[in-house]
Amino acid sequence: MKKIYFLVLAFALFSSTMSAQLIINEVLFDPASDITGDANGDGTRSPNDDEFIELVNSGSTALDISGYTIEDTYTVTIIRHVVPANTVLTAGGVYLVFGGGTPTASGTAAGNFGTATVIVASSGGLGFSNSSEVIIVRDASGTAIATLDASTLSVSTGADASVTRSPDIAGDFILHPTVNGVAFSPGLKIDGSTVLNIKEDLFAVFAMYPNPVINGKLTIISAFNGSKKVELFDTSGRSVLQTNLTTNVLNIETVKSGIYFLKVSQGSNISTSKLLIK
Ligand SMILES: [Ca+2]
Ligand SMILES: [Ca+2]
Ligand SMILES: [Ca+2]
Structure with missing residues (x-):
């Protein structure tokens, strides 16, 4: 009898710690107006193309995000990106969406996007307002699973730099440069290290x-x-x-x-x- 109780308890514990969860880790609303705003590394600074959102599977199991959507709700609600079919994020995996252009890892300051799945917005842009934006990520059934409301942040989203969780994944949003002078870290942790370190932190x-x-x-x-x-x-x-x-x-x-x-x-x-x- 004792053994059965133990197993039931063990199952409950493991199932609660193994849930998959997608979180917004970093967003660039406002790329700087000179070449330092070239977040996607394609050699050109664009207020549309260089915007990005970095999502992380903070759960301990793989997560199928096929059909998930990213909405910008500034003034009107527009679905800016639909995640293509057969997109599965491993535990700790990073999904990085740029507004557009040709994301080029070697053209970035860090020289890489880590192990992120990198894509451009399916609508041709993310349309993130530099102020008063509310971003909503929904799962394939339309349920909101992650929201970033600029009005709730203690920092400006229009500051030529990204807002990022600090520490990555678990922390509150701050302005990226206040940590290390770097404007953004698409696909990477704030300190420029890779997803494996995110996994290390998490699991x-x-x-x-x-x-x-x-x-x-x-x-x-x-x-x-x-x-x-x-x-x-x-x-x-x-x-x-x-x-x-x-x-x-x-x-x-x-x-x-x-x-x-x-x-x-x-x-x-x-x-x-x-x-x-x-
Ligand atoms: Ca913008
Ligand atoms: Ca660019
Ligand atoms: Ca980052």
Whole structure:
């Protein structure tokens, strides 16, 4: 009986910590009027093309954002971007939408957009007003899941620089340059480091997807190089698979459908999570 209580509790805990969630991490409403406003790196400063919004999957599982929309509601509500079909963000993954132009990672100050999925707005622009803007991100069913209302911020959105959460993901919005003098960091953390560090902040070390596993293969990404010890337990605590994984893909084709607990360890980093195999 005790064991059943433990399992119910464990499931509740894991399912609550494994929810996927999309957040607005950084927005450039007002690219500077000279070439320093060239956020998309294409060599030209444009008040339309260089606007951007940086979204992050802050959950611990992959998130399918196909059909999600980004609205600008200044004066009138306009859907500025519709996320194309088959767009899946890994845990900690970044989705970076520029107003337009030809986003060129090598042309940016940082020289890269990290591992972000980079795209230009499907409507041809984001239309972010430099003041009094309210941006709404909706899921495919039209439910608002993230909102940025400029009137609630303590900083100006019309200051030739982005507003960004500080610290990334969890913090309040501030003006990017107040942290480090840099105007923006599309696809990257404020300090210019990459998404792997975002994952590190969020999940200690590991990201795993998809969950449920449907094709017998589970991808396990670590913030660190090297092999990972992987062990799979059934709900009675019996070990059903144990391996030293040297790639990012765990083959579990031979494991029966059901609910399992997956333990991944690498050095002193250990993670245990609930895994559904279909
Ligand atoms: Ca603008
Ligand atoms: Ca540009
Ligand atoms: Ca950023």
